[in-house]
Ligand SMILES: [Fe+2]
């Protein structure tokens with residue numbers, strides 16, 4: 357049932373208007389008020405489909421009521437029909453300026469009143485339809501965005517699983533590095549969003565090993581100098597794999613060499629963007645003797661510095677075919693001289709302070725469980 361709020365300080369006008377409207381349409385429910393303030397208070401907690409208001413009233417005027425309704429987010433588009441003195445042009449203009457939907461001159465003729473209210477109600481009906489369509493659309497867009505994010509995460513996870521087959525590490529290595537990295541990021545005071553993104557990006561740190569020859573990757577015994585140099589290229593290969601460049605299509609052919617101009621407006625996934633930094637920088641060293649770029653100190657992306665600590669700790673405390681796992685105490689003794697050389701001193705201090713939590717994570721992802 358359509359709700360019509362009517363405001364007029366003359367009881368006779370209220371009663372007459374209500375009677376006319378009821379006679380015209382039984383589906384319309386009228387709610388009369390003899391002053392603006394009570395109507396305003398009513399509209400704070402009740403919905404309405406149209407407001408019909410006189411302008412000149414003691415206390416809160418019709419102008420003030422219109423102004424307030426237009427300023428309030430719940431009623432800013434509620435249709436308002438204003439009753440004006442028929443000769444007062446200035447008053448009519450003012451009422452329209454502050455947002456009245458329509459005007460009705462006194463004395464009111466029943467046909468005019470019915471037509472104005474019916475049109476205002478139609479307007480309200482269209483507005484409501486539009487709002488509900490918009491909210492359905494917003495919901496659909498939200499759902500699709502979540503699906504897209506989930507499928508991106510899934511692809512990223514699959515990619516890190518693919519990289520594991522090119523490594524002596526088990527799947528648990530990348531999970532532990534991800535867990536330690538997230539913990540260190542949080543304990544460093546980074547936001548939970550940053551830490552969660554790093555948790556998803558860190559497993560891809562060695563994805564570049566996909567591009568390293570089996571002869572080098574699975575060679576028994578020590579690598580030669582030139583093999584070590586090739587092995588080091590896994591950082592740049594990983595960076596290239598994760599580089600944000602959607603392939604452009606020419607007919608049935610794909611070309612992955614999109615130029616910077618062509619990439620404008622393309623927003624890479626934040627996880628992939630961070631994973632690219634991790635892959636590129638996880639073998640850089642604080643003192644500048646790392647690779648591939650020999651970056652020094654804070655030049656090294658923070659995520660690279662965090663994953664460096666997590667990766668070395670996990671390598672030391674994991675069993676390999678050629679070595680036994682170190683205890684945490686032994687690993688820390690090996691790592692300590694590297695503070696300020698290999699590792700960022702601030703991150704290393706946080707790492708030491710986080711050891712009880714790191715130990716707990718390590719035991720929950722133990723290879724022997
Ligand atoms: Fe690596």
Ligand SMILES: [Fe+2]
Nearest residue numbers: 533561562667
């Ligand atoms: Fe690793």
